Amino acid sequence: MQEVLNKKNVEKRILAPRESRDTIGRINVSNPRMICRDVNVYYGDKQAIRNVSIDIGCNEVLAMIGPSGCGKSTFLRCLNRMNDTIDNCRVTGEILFDDKDIYDSSIDVVPLRAQIGMVFQKPNPFPKTIYENVAWAPRIHGIIESKSDADEIVETSLQKAGLWGEVKDRLDQPGNGLSGGQQQRLCIARAIAVSPEVILMDEPCSALDPIATAKIEDLIEELRTQYTIAIVTHSMQQASRVSQRTAFFHLGDLIEVGATEAIFTKPSHQLTEDYITGRYG
Amino acid sequence: MIKSTKKSVVGSSASSGRIKAIDIVNKGLKRRYRKEKRFRLYGMLSILASVAFLAFLLTSIVFNGYSAFLQTYIKLDVPLEAGMIDKQEPGRSDFQGIIKSAIRSYYPEVTERQDKRELYALFSSGAAFQLRDTVLSNPPEEGTTLSLWVLADDDVDMLMKGHMKRDVPEGSRRLNDKQLRWIERLEADKRVEKRFNTTFFSAGDSREPELAGIWGAVKGSIYTMLVTLALSFPIGICAAVYLEEFAPKNLATDFIEVNINNLAAVPSIVFGLLGLAVFLNFFGMPRSTPLVGGIVLMLMTLPTIIIASRAALKAVPPSIREAALGVGSSKLQVVASHVLPLALPGMLTGTIIGMAQALGETAPLLMIGMVAFIVDIPGGFTDPAAVMPVQIYLWADSPERAFVERTSAAIMVLLAFLISMNAVAVVMRKRFERRW
Numbered sequence: 001m002q003e004v005l006n007k008k009n010v011e012k013r014i015l016a017p018r019e020s021r022d023t024i025g026r027i028n029v030s031n032p033r034m035i036c037r038d039v040n041v042y043y044g045d046k047q048a049i050r051n052v053s054i055d056i057g058c059n060e061v062l063a064m065i066g067p068s069g070c071g072k073s074t075f076l077r078c079l080n081r082m083n084d085t086i087d088n089c090r091v092t093g094e095i096l097f098d099d100k101d102i103y104d105s106s107i108d109v110v111p112l113r114a115q116i117g118m119v120f121q122k123p124n125p126f127p128k129t130i131y132e133n134v135a136w137a138p139r140i141h142g143i144i145e146s147k148s149d150a151d152e153i154v155e156t157s158l159q160k161a162g163l164w165g166e167v168k169d170r171l172d173q174p175g176n177g178l179s180g181g182q183q184q185r186l187c188i189a190r191a192i193a194v195s196p197e198v199i200l201m202d203e204p205c206s207a208l209d210p211i212a213t214a215k216i217e218d219l220i221e222e223l224r225t226q227y228t229i230a231i232v233t234h235s236m237q238q239a240s241r242v243s244q245r246t247a248f249f250h251l252g253d254l255i256e257v258g259a260t261e262a263i264f265t266k267p268s269h270q271l272t273e274d275y276i277t278g279r280y281g
Numbered sequence: 282m283i284k285s286t287k288k289s290v291v292g293s294s295a296s297s298g299r300i301k302a303i304d305i306v307n308k309g310l311k312r313r314y315r316k317e318k319r320f321r322l323y324g325m326l327s328i329l330a331s332v333a334f335l336a337f338l339l340t341s342i343v344f345n346g347y348s349a350f351l352q353t354y355i356k357l358d359v360p361l362e363a364g365m366i367d368k369q370e371p372g373r374s375d376f377q378g379i380i381k382s383a384i385r386s387y388y389p390e391v392t393e394r395q396d397k398r399e400l401y402a403l404f405s406s407g408a409a410f411q412l413r414d415t416v417l418s419n420p421p422e423e424g425t426t427l428s429l430w431v432l433a434d435d436d437v438d439m440l441m442k443g444h445m446k447r448d449v450p451e452g453s454r455r456l457n458d459k460q461l462r463w464i465e466r467l468e469a470d471k472r473v474e475k476r477f478n479t480t481f482f483s484a485g486d487s488r489e490p491e492l493a494g495i496w497g498a499v500k501g502s503i504y505t506m507l508v509t510l511a512l513s514f515p516i517g518i519c520a521a522v523y524l525e526e527f528a529p530k531n532l533a534t535d536f537i538e539v540n541i542n543n544l545a546a547v548p549s550i551v552f553g554l555l556g557l558a559v560f561l562n563f564f565g566m567p568r569s570t571p572l573v574g575g576i577v578l579m580l581m582t583l584p585t586i587i588i589a590s591r592a593a594l595k596a597v598p599p600s601i602r603e604a605a606l607g608v609g610s611s612k613l614q615v616v617a618s619h620v621l622p623l624a625l626p627g628m629l630t631g632t633i634i635g636m637a638q639a640l641g642e643t644a645p646l647l648m649i650g651m652v653a654f655i656v657d658i659p660g661g662f663t664d665p666a667a668v669m670p671v672q673i674y675l676w677a678d679s680p681e682r683a684f685v686e687r688t689s690a691a692i693m694v695l696l697a698f699l700i701s702m703n704a705v706a707v708v709m710r711k712r713f714e715r716r717w
Binding site: 080085111113115120125126127141191 | 530598600601602603604605606607608609610611614618619622623
């Protein structure tokens with residue numbers, strides 16, 4: 001009986017009116033790399049994200065969690081304007097990067113995306129060699145000119161991604177021939193080859209087994225020293241393992257944000273608590 | 282839940298009252314396999330039927346046409362008496378007269394004017410040209426006798442190939458009894474021979490079947506296809522890439538898309554009318570030329586190539602595009618480095634289909650004058666030319682029996698051309714098809 005009542009309460013809270021869904025917790029940090037204020041995203045008439053304001057600090061890992069369809073991936077894709085590729089997608093509010101709104105008309109998305117790299121949910125290496133996968137982006141940006149530059153950048157990027165030892169003898173093999181976890185690390189190597197400042201990761205481990213996941217998580221921990229990382233994940237364990245701050249999204253609202261430890265030990269909002277204790281989601 | 286509903290269907294056959302799901306599955310299994318077997322049979326039958334039709338078509342073409350690759354030649358001794366060859370300009374000598382006198386000297390008994398004419402008719406009018414070529418390339422001494430294999434007339438050729446029966450009444454064959462006797466004498470002297478028909482593969486069209494060849498049409502087709510390919514491939518792919526990757530999705534692009542799809546269904550003769558009105562009448566381009574033919578066929582193949590190319594572009598996984606965009610490449614770099622290489626095999630398939638369609642097209646070319654009787658072999662894009670399907674159409678329309686086999690032979694050449702064109706495209710596609 002108690003159980004049933006609890007469930008009803010949860011449902012009531014999930015469907016609670018919008019007004020009571022303001023963000024709880026500290027959204028700003030002392031040394032922000034990106035500052036988002038009142039970000040709204042619309043797909044056509046449908047609003048996918050409502051008034052999200054959050055800072056992403058330098059050299060921190062920000063985890064974004066929440067049930068499916070809560071808008072966390074949508075928000076992540078706003079951060080390097082990947083949503084531009086979706087026809088009827090509209091973004092309002094401001095996202096500051098180097099004190100400039102990235103949605104300002106004076107901003108060129110090509111250099112922006114070179115500074116804010118992205119790793120996707122499904123490993124998507126180019127159908128080219130491992131070497132080309134890493135070397136292509138620096139080449140089109142003009143970062144590398146000679147073959148030796150390229151060799152160097154391929155080696156350092158693969159080393160940073162923890163893949164060098166496994167692939168150094170077969171750089172001319174197709175990137176798609178690697179295992180899922182290796183492919184994902186190749187994608188990370190590809191992202192860091194252009195020396196971005198922020199790396200966005202959209203559920204990078206959802207297609208991987210636990211061993212490959214552990215490798216990537218270790219890698220994220222290492223990358224944090226040089227890069228700012230925003231990661232969307234479905235796994236709360238992963239969020240608690242890799243991140244310093246966690247943001248909880250629900251149905252397009254940023255419900256709660258705070259230090260990861262605090263979120264997972266004593267969440268302030270009832271929805272957050274319900275989610276991380278597994279009552280829904 | 283399932284068990285209880287199924288139980289009522291199965292009824293009393295269950296002794297225990299509880300029927301396992303696997304029993305129900307087993308019961309329906311036979312019916313399912315029967316259905317599958319039936320479907321496979323239908324599939325095999327339809328393949329068999331299409332193979333049978335194709336085999337029938339090909340055998341009838343080959344059977345009708347193979348004899349055109351051989352041609353009857355007659356050995357003629359040509360005595361070159363003094364004064365027959367013009368010393369100053371040997372090319373202007375009366376070669377027709379020399380041939381005639383050579384024929385007369387082989388048949389001294391023929392004196393009647395009418396008989397002579399019938400006798401001359403056994404030899405092709407091309408014999409004089411053969412003699413001329415021989416004399417010009419290797420000027421003989423006066424007083425010598427040239428032994429020359431000259432072309433037989435098409436009626437003699439048909440007789441030798443058995444298409445004309447000797448034992449039918451005189452009135453129902455094109456050679457009369459007298460002519461038959463003359464031919465029998467040639468045969469007895471072993472002066473008649475069937476040889477490989479080089480004329481067919483090296484000459485242009487002619488009123489005389491034995492002088493007619495497909496080479497003019499082949500070259501016309503090559504030039505026309507080159508124009509078509511050079512225009513439609515880049516234009517088609519640029520249009521498809523722009524529409525698929527760059528164009529905003531709005532009413533204007535929807536309108537263009539609908540119209541491209543409609544254009545693919547427009548009867549080809551309409552494109553011919555368009556070519557006549559625009560390219561010939563308005564721009565004043567030369568008629569009957571591969572240039573105009575190629576442009577008209579380009580208009581016809583463009584929709585096919587654009588539609589196939591767009592489908593190929595759509596099939597490229599969006600994750601590749603996102604990956605490239607995610608590292609900060611511009612749209613053009615995404616397309617040029619990643620999307621286009623993946624889509625190219627599909628685009629080539631569309632191009633093959635379009636080009637094959639263009640190669641076999643007659644109707645639009647009728648409108649721009651490529652149906653004309655053209656004897657000369659075209660040497661360029663602006664020379665009057667025929668193309669193979671038009672040549673086939675013209676020969677199929679000709680009354681001479683010898684053109685029947687040439688029609689089939691021309692179809693074989695057209696098919697060989699088509700197959701080799703497609704083979705090149707398939708090889709190219711295979712080379713690009715490295716999807717990994």
